[in-house]
Amino acid sequence: MIWTDPVTGRQGFVVIDRLVRGVASGGLRMREGCTLDEVRGLAAGMTRKEALHYDPAGRYVPLGGAKGGIDCSPHDPEARAVLRRFLDAVRSVLKHHWTTGEDLGVRQDTIDEVLTELGLDSSIEAIYPLLDDPAEARRRLADAFAVEVGGIPLPELVGGLGVAESALTALDRLGIARTSARAVVQGFGSMGGATARYLARAGVTVVGLVDARGVIVNPEGLDVERLLRTRDALGGIDRAQLRPGDSQPADGAWLDLDCEILVPAAVSYCIDASDQARIKARIIAEAANMPTLPEAEAALHARGILVLPDFVANSATNAWWWWTLFGDIGADSGQAHAKVGQAMRRLTGDMLADAEKRGVTPREAALGVVDRQLARIEARFGRHTGTTGTHRTGGGHDDRR
Secondary structure, X not given: OEEEOOOOOOEEEEEEOEEEXXXXXXXXXEEOOOOHHHHHHHHHHHHHHHHHOOOOOOOOOOOEEEEEEEEOOOOOOOHHHHHHHHHHHOHHHHHXXXXXXXXXXXXXXXXXXXXXXXXXXXXXXXXXXXXXXXXXXXXXXXXXXXXXXXXXXXXXXXXXXXXXXXXXXXXXXXXXXXXHOEEEEEOOOHHHHHHHHHHHHOOOEEEEEEEOOEEEEOOOOOXXXXXHHHOOOOOOOOHHHOOOOOEXXXXXXXXXXXXXXXXXXXXXXXXXXXXXXXXXXXXXXXXOOOOEOHHHXXXXXXXXXXXXXXXXXXXXXXXXXXXXXXXXXXXXXXXXXXXXXXXXXXXXXXXXXXXXXXXXXXXXXXXXXXXXXXHHHHHHHOOEEOOOOOOXXXXXXXXXX
């Protein structure tokens, strides 16, 4: 679906890559320059994330993959109004087929506020018919959203916890001591901030952080917790909170900082074929969606650098939502940490072992798992692929033909 805002002319997109039992899952992002092809790729990635976590013995049955995107800067004064008109235009898809949540440039609380204004029940309303007890499931998820860990809401932490666990599993496999490892994290929002927190808590020294204003470095380690407590709603770091040993390189370079773990946790397509030559890290943990271009990933693999693909490394947020909603875990931070940790260590460890055995990239190994899991899902529920975004809406009405 392609939507054109009748007020600003901005475009928005919804792509349903695959439906399982009539429903697909995937977040909504907002950024200047967002394209249909970008959203299409993200939707395919969501299909993979859902498939990876399929467990026939679990209550959570994976959905299909989808994604939404709006070509507008979240800092634009019109951003919220554009978001409201977009959600109003796609309300039929939200009610029946697409469960969504926060992504780059869009916070969950903003989505929830706008949907309430529009008279819609929830951003995951489409999944209600699949639940045994929708009211109880919603109460459980609401209770989980109210849980805080160290001053940060649990839903803002589980994704970064998963990225950190994936990176730490790779670090252990390489035989690098956690306490001797250094990390650089690009992006300090929900995903990047939580990744930095859990890496630091595991003993890794976070030597670099990047936000929209530039790079902050400290070879001795940044005070991640202090910076988390004082960042703004979109992950901006308060420079007044920097310590004497923290510095801001004028060139803004972050890819070539000395580290063992590099975490792109902000925008897509930020590592290309020329950029990769600057990277000194041993592990790239893709907390962002599609940050590494294919030719860059091939070159990094040839150099012996592990690229942990996005649909594995950053899959925990999505899985946690559904584990909680379906009742595989309760509204409890301890259960969430245990479930995410166990799942991510298993997925990453199996992926890296298979990649090494077959002499392929981690991504190729993970895609093999996805194919096997999708076959199991299709055997149980059948297959229904979705739209690639060719329908158009405009003027706030759904004009799909």
